[in-house]
Amino acid sequence: MNSTPAKFDYIIVGAGSAGCVLAARLSEDPNNSVCLLEAGGPDKSIFIKAPIGLAAMLPTKLYNWAFETIPQAGLNGRKGYQPRGKTLGGSSSTNAMLYVRGNKWDYDNWAALGNEGWSYKDILPYFKKSEGNEAFKDEYHNQNGPLSVSNATDASDLNQMFIDACKQQGIKHIDDCNGAEQAGAFYYQRTIKNGERCSAAKAYLTPNTARTNLTIITHALTEKVLFSGKTAIGVRYKKNKKSIKITCNKEVILSSGAFGSPQILMLSGVGASAHLADKGIASVHDLPGVGQNLQDHIDYVQTFKVASKHDTFGFSVRGCLRILKAMFAWQKYRSGKVTSTFAESGAFFSTEENLVAPDAQLIFVPAIADNHARTINFGHGYSCHITLLRPESIGEVKLNSNNPEDSLAIDPNFFNHKNDMVIIKRAAKKMQNILLGKAFAAIRKDMLYFVENGNDEQLEHDIRNRADTQYHPCGTCKMGPVNDAMAVVDSQLKVHGMENLRVVDASIMPKIISGNTNAPTIMIGEKAADMILASS
Template sequence: MQQEFDYIIIGGGSAGCVLASRLSEDPNISVCLLEAGGQGDSWTVNVPAACVMSLPTKINNWAFETVPQKGLNGRKGYQPRGKCLGGSSAINAMIYIRGHRADYDAWAAQGNTGWSYEEVLPYFICSENNERIQNEYHGNSGPLSVIDLRTDNPIHARYIAAAKSQGYRILDDFNGAEQEGLGVYQVTHINGERCSAARAYLFPHLQRANLTVWTKAMTHKIIIEHKTAVGVEVEHAGQVKTIKARKEVLLSAGAMQSPQILMLSGIGDQTELQQHGIEVKQHLPGVGKNFHDHPDFIFGYSVHDTQNTFGISIPGSMSMFKQIQRYRKERRGMISSNFAECGGFLKSDPALEIPNLQLHFVVALVDDHARKFHASHGVSCHVCLLNPRSRGSVKLSGNKISDPLLLNPNFLGDDRDVEDLVKGFKLTRQLMQDPVLAEMYKEDLFTSNVKTDEDIREILRNRVDTVYHPVGSCKMGIDEMAVVDPELRVYGIQNLRVIDASIMPSVVNGNTNAPVIMIAEKAVDLLREANKRQQVA
């Protein structure tokens, strides 16, 4: 078995799949991709509605928990993360959102040269294959299939009618010239099935002779000699092995496990590392800091409609049998649903320059990440705060990869986040109480007793949790708390880069999967340029 490669990629999630695919396009470069989970090609991944099986369980899911959150009245949060090839793109709601142009311009303004909106847009375009939209903002020949939903759900019309009634702009593209408005989301589907990053980028190229993919391969640490990453210690097929990297080690284990692996390898705050008996290879106090996420509240309503919403009932079961038959024949209908079918972007204050709230309108009742069961048919609506000020941390509890992580996104740690979400709560409730939606409801399950601003603050602290967008724990920058430079190279260590959501200095205005794919596409160009420089030298 080969023990030496040009590039070793740790993590087969969205970023890792892009890196493995693009780097192995050059037949003269050998690539090894290490994924701790499984293959990511089962029906539980490919059938869109089956994500309801992964989200609340450990099927393709790390199913992490946070430490008790002071801002959430001491509750522990839940943090599902994909555990298979494709990573979280194998269990997410498939919504294709890039964020706002101001996100990337802000990164560039902080000294991250090359990361302005105009500079990253080409990487979004080259990754995308949009079936409907053809303009200067979109790609139509990339690996990632982006399509309109194929659920044909009449509830979309109700949602749009309510949005119009409330005076909101209706958008059919949240990734073009404007972001503010409401509408139906585009999704990463291909022929009515999930298009994970693995399906888009990796699976078509597994036969390449220069590409080695190990699943069920748990990385223990990066091997660092003389301030240079030279290889990886990995547990695979019942053995702990050492594999060597001739060129670089690329860490793409995500916003939680990338800082974990750095720290276990001796890169991090020296005081914290020494507490766990880890030899310090590089003092980088920013590792695991700046961890943050979009805090999210969910409204939930039971409804009379058993045909166009998910739930358990005799008429609903009969309808679902027909939907399964339809999906088998046409790859359309409710089984092709991502659940969070509609949504959009709003401002809590008209004076704001860009939206600071995102809605996800769901054709099912959602309570505690689907871990609390309601038989009722229902609809839900998430409202999340897009630019939280609260910052937390990822810390070790021990010096082994198997020791649980101490995850602290510090939700609602900053009171300004609470006040922004109070406004978001009011706007979302007003939309959901529009008559065209409200006539569907049997009962408001969570907020019927909420009357005052203080009531809203209390229910936020009792019910807010993640909307699955953790970032920032190995942030890119040029300040003393930055972990990687604008070329994603780890400060103080040669031949080591971090390439995933952890490098975001601040979370983008929206879902994070498309931005992670963009980051990896751009990283491939950075690696190719570094290769050219070495060859010239």
């Protein structure tokens, strides 16, 4: 990392999953000077490196913005929790490291909505370009990309019970949910290399920090984009309580995620003019879609307790001693239980026949999972998440004030559309049948939050009391053609009506994808880098 000049070719705001990709790819050309701004700090902590460290970061503010939503009517008035990474690598440094691409149909649908160049055929090469897969070698995968993808190691024996229980409910076993077909039960692949988390920062930044044309500035909170007319010319950020201005020759690129990117646009005067005026912000460009179209995966968990002798994580004398022993093994060999992502196996399935793609995802965890790990339960158990993949409820992100350090008004609007509750109940019943299956009979004890199997009223009550995000907010800077009133960027990810300004992150997704969003966001970064370099 070098000293900070006042002018660069490219300024990238946000060192998350897409921002790290952009910084690495744009700086491959030594003639491009690149500045990467990150509000969080470095990513050198053992909690980031050790995969199991996610359990410490998820429920706390450790490398975590730990956002809250506004009270959700669909969740009985509860505020939802929205953990997002606050460090180099963004949420790829704090997430559960699952490598999931979504369904082919998702991207073909993006293209059908008027986004040329975003069909599955178009984006598959970018998934492959990013990927260094240690297990699969076929037309869907690559072994030589920077992002390491590997199979589960030291996985709990309970995962095979889960897969067997899925088979008993008509869900077949598959090896690869990112290949020819998505539907089925499987072991998740993870972004882990040699027993350590392989975040976007580890994959794309760490090998390239010595580049003299790449400047990385941490603890830098972006306050606004600077404009000359409607042309982006730089950024103002705060570091050590001082506001600093830097300018660019080519482009400002926002990669601050589904919350940060619309926030920065609005603080800069780009958004719905009435909302900006209400917050005392002068309008640079009236763009009503900024902060709209928020989509997220609503998620519901059921848990059963087991005796502590089984291969599970848990709070008990034996469980704690086991983790201490595993930590020594990890320090010496980078192997053992510390390499677990907790979420080790799962499934995709359709809740009814003739759907375009699976609409439900299962994530199995050999531990008691409760309230984002913020509620501690002593003992051992196994849990399963059911995730509604294509929710119809749409929310928004708005400013609370014109202060960049202020919280946001985040409203996912969970269960606003009645179909979402209908579908998640249908999916949850299947999940409960799996967890009550013969495969678990020998170890299963009491249900943590009892719901009588098949009781619709109890089930809906429990869902509204406990469901929350699966950590996949997206869509708030929607990609779409100029005739789409809610579109913020075009298919080149350029902000409509502006010059030298792009958004590159999960916020550009016009529709949420059928799966986890980290790998797709890295793909977006790869594709955007090619588009930017081609236009320079």
